[in-house]
Amino acid sequence: MTTLSYRIPPVLSFLVLMSLMSPAMIMAQNAQAEIRALLTERDQDIKALLGSPSATLSPEREARLRAVVNDIIDFEVMGEAALGSFWEPLTAAQRTDFTTVFADIVRAQSLADLDVYRSSVSIQAIEINGAQAVVSTQTTYQGITTPVVYKMVKQGNLWQVWDIILDDVSTVDGYARSFQAVVRRRGFDTLMESLRRKQASL
Numbered sequence: 001m002t003t004l005s006y007r008i009p010p011v012l013s014f015l016v017l018m019s020l021m022s023p024a025m026i027m028a029q030n031a032q033a034e035i036r037a038l039l040t041e042r043d044q045d046i047k048a049l050l051g052s053p054s055a056t057l058s059p060e061r062e063a064r065l066r067a068v069v070n071d072i073i074d075f076e077v078m079g080e081a082a083l084g085s086f087w088e089p090l091t092a093a094q095r096t097d098f099t100t101v102f103a104d105i106v107r108a109q110s111l112a113d114l115d116v117y118r119s120s121v122s123i124q125a126i127e128i129n130g131a132q133a134v135v136s137t138q139t140t141y142q143g144i145t146t147p148v149v150y151k152m153v154k155q156g157n158l159w160q161v162w163d164i165i166l167d168d169v170s171t172v173d174g175y176a177r178s179f180q181a182v183v184r185r186r187g188f189d190t191l192m193e194s195l196r197r198k199q200a201s202l
Contacts, residue, residue: 108202
């Protein structure tokens with residue numbers, strides 16, 4: 001008696017698998033691929049602009065590098081998280097003013113240590129929850145590996161970062177401790193005066 005064997009074509013197997021996946025699972029997979037591509041392209045662009053360690057950045061190249069480094073950040077969401085409960089009572093004008101000054105300071109400080117951006121980066125995991133994402137990565141520089149976690153939010157069609165957790169230390173938490181302590185003791189206007197002085201010094 002002859003036994004017939006039948007091998008399912010790979011394309012058919014893929015279609016069967018896709019039919020078993022829920023729309024939410026498909027959306028999550030698409031989001032993961034989108035974020036992976038976004039972060040990979042950003043890392044490649046940064047390293048291309050940096051050039052070799054001995055290279056000197058021209059003002060134009062430095063401006064482009066600063067843009068690539070910071071344009072992925074949603075400063076309004078980051079600022080709101082940093083102010084916590086003190087964000088809600090602010091007027092629209094105050095929120096815009098705070099976000100603008102805060103973003104200027106972060107952008108000005110972002111290239112203080114270029115070696116950070118020379119690290120090799122590997123994406124370990126991407127967790128999607130609706131319009132929120134948590135991306136776990138590892139950076140390795142001079143033999144030292146450090147975990148870096150990006151918390152992201154989707155605004156329209158664009159994924160942006162609102163917190164960076166470097167070696168278990170949250171960027172937003174650091175700002176929150178500083179900003180909220182000033183507002184609690186001396187008010188929002190005093191915080192803005194302090195931030196404007198910082199902005200001017202940079």
